[in-house]
Amino acid sequence: MRRLLILMLCALLAIVASTADAQTKKSGKRRATARKSAKKAGKKKSTTKKPKLPPLKTSADKQKFLAIIRDSMPVRRAGSNIRYTPLDLDRSLEYRVGRDRSYAPLIDDERFVRRVHLDLVGRPPSGTEVRKFVADTTSSKRPRLIDQLLTTEAYARKWARYWKDVIFFESTANRNRTNPKALEDWLTGQFKKGASWDAIVAELVSAMPVRDKKKKKEKNDWSQKTGQNNFVLAYENKPPLLAAQTARLFMGISIQCAECHDHPFDKWKREQFHELAAFFSRGKYYMPNLDNPAKKTEMKPKFLLGEQPPVKLTTHQRRVAIAAYLVYNQDNYWFARSFVNRIWNELVGDGFYAVDSLGPDQECLHPSVVNRIAAVFRYRKFDPRWVFRLLLNSRAYQRDIQSIDNDEDLFTAVRPIRLNSAQVKSSVLRLTGANRNIGRSVEREFRFDPSIPQRDLEGTVQQALFLMNNPTLQNKLNQSKLKKRLVNVKQPRRLLTQLYLAVLSRQPTDNEYARGQKHLRAVPDRAEAVEDLIWVLVNSTEFLTKR
């Protein structure tokens, strides 16, 4: 088996590392050794010139093979001891944005603890968590909190849900043939165990779900229970859809227009799209002729930068090849960068470019900064937690909010960010207690496509109506533990502190104390007054916003 793998490695190395020049002596040596041993192994068996690849039919074989390619990626070894700190990031970003610009101040502990909870674990912190964090006087408490949250199951779940939404939002596949929950569970497991982004994506893209012929009739079994099959299933195992989505989701580039014509704004040619699609085809792949449906052109698989498999591949091998070209390809800087850009976009409200619509002619803002982060991300073996640590510990993340209308102001402050349905749901349910009816309504009403930029998102009238009037929600709030507790607090100041901590995870401001006290005095019925105040905070913009 080992020998066979080395043989295969040789072939795919030719594919992937063909452009890789020996950057360091070390890696050059190692590759030479690998080649030698492959030669030795080859002498005995093969008389043909072309290397023979194993069938790679099972997921395990695919992963094993991809892991070998991964370990031999020279650039990963070359940069394994490069340091890049949050401070480095801030310095280079502020240099690019302009040192003379006015930057928003850094946020205080209360704001930080809410922000980082919403971002890493998908829920606001409890009043106790806020108080504890604020009271902590040690200097490294922010990095420590980040590290601690990154080890939780909730972190893995939050980001698994994000990627599940990203993958499924544009899916029009039959619901019975996909299983988004299985994908979410699988991703949760991956993020929890600290799997690297390259391995995760390679597994998603190289999947080739096979229907269980025995079960297919009665159980509608498309192997969708296997979580990692669901990227391919979400796009119905169709080559053009998979080509468009692979580029969009894992490279951040938009090429789907090129399915029918050369891209209007970019350099993508129609042929390039169909060459990419050919990787996902079961047999030969044909590009349709739009003028004459009877005529069509056979397309050979070729990756976007011109990489081409040197040998004819089977269906399964082609999937592995596209995964390798996408992920273990040092020329494909888009792969690492699109992950960094997406996370950045989620954390500060804007990406360096729109997360899924980049083209070769639409470069990003401050490319030297994001390219640098992406490069180090690759040196760090595509460890997602490294990206989170870098960004969350930076000033760029810890700045105060500001409405941002011009590109020049980007990254001088953080954009106020609309919470997604899961974050709204947890914010509501921690007040009402668990309730399926409320949970489902929130999920339905507050759902949005996570690939749409924050500045283009809009709220709906139904959301407002739900928070204002939904009978179940109002009932549960009026009977909530919070309300019962608050009604018994005599002193208005204490009451208001507890209220704001519970709903908005912060202490009230002087203005808010004054307003609240006035209201408590004006409304004789304490229960009624408290209900009003809870209603106001639940309906406030801040309740739905990461500030």
Next chain:
Amino acid sequence: MIHSHPPTLSSMPLSRRQALGLSAASLLAPLGLHAEQIKKQQRACILVWLAGAPSQMETWDPKPGTGNGGPTKAIKTALPGVSIAEHWPQMAKALGNVAIIRSMVGKEAAHARGTYHLHTGRRLGGPEKHPNFGSVVAAELGDTNSELPNFVSVGQTLSSGFLGVNVAPFIVNRAGQLPANVSTAVASPRVSRRLALLKAQDADLSKAGAASLVEEHRVLYERARRLMTSPKLKSFKLDGEPAARQQAYGKNPFGQGLLVARRLVEAGVPFVEVRRGGWDMHNSLFTRIKPAAAQVDRGVASLLGDLKRRGLLERTLVIVAGEFGRTPKVNSKSPAPGRDHWARSFGLMLAGAGIRGGHVVGKTSANGQEVVDRAVSVEDLFQTICSAMKIDADKELFTPGGRPLKIVDGGKPISEILG
């Protein structure tokens, strides 16, 4: 290596919001009387969706006495020489106002795909989520400042796809009831008190750097409040409709849904969908068709009559359709035979908004298995609908990715039924 040149974010072709034509400015535009007046002359559409796909041979294209015809008889209609299936006596009388298409040729014979095709004019499976046609109408003809939503659906329907939340269907689960969450148990002075506190609360955040989010939030709450207190809200209910009229539409959720649809159109809503399921009659078709057809026959005929009396039919397009047709050959399923999925020839019905009544488009062969005259594609149908609704079918809508897509891709309007 492909080279890159750096334009900025704002130099991108279109932001998503711009692409949708739904800028904050349009949300905030003052409500002018002028808009209201224009709206009065404007087109509206009621889509009667027969989910499950009704059989063409038991509706508009019966084949009595042929091998495929089954036991269904034909009846005479208001149009000399035109007969329809016996289950539609009221519609037979109303045919002078109606155009029947007997020669639809579809491409989809599975429910989800057919529903998508006949709701969007596009086939499922491309890279885009196409909008429900109701959302297109809401975007093109709707008033962003109207108190009522611009697309109401009685029952579930397809989403607004890439057109976004502002033109999404506003779903009412039961006809005759107010939509969810529009009424409050709290007395009005207390609501005002809360809203005043909310305003102050949000003003603080606005100053703290979230001005644009706060402003949008305020507009949404204002619109929510306008809907809650709108006199037009009563259009969702049936109070004030004489018992006789309620009876005429049919005292069942479907009939009452049609009556609500008329009331909403009267109040200015440009698109209303009313759904009636249960048409997927693989077995026992010839008994199950009777109650289903009776409800729809009565409801739609009453709707057309009512619209006409009120002068609304001239500007209101009524479409009665399902996702495809059913096999001309009767199957041998138990306990009693029915018909299966069939998209190669089926029928539907259009009326109002300038559609020429008393017209039958197309013809199928004696055994019903082929269209022999005037085949109409789904794209042709959508061209016809756009034409009647005075919507430019060639207009390009932008997807979130900035891809321009025509409202209807290909096809030609059925000119002989357009006034």
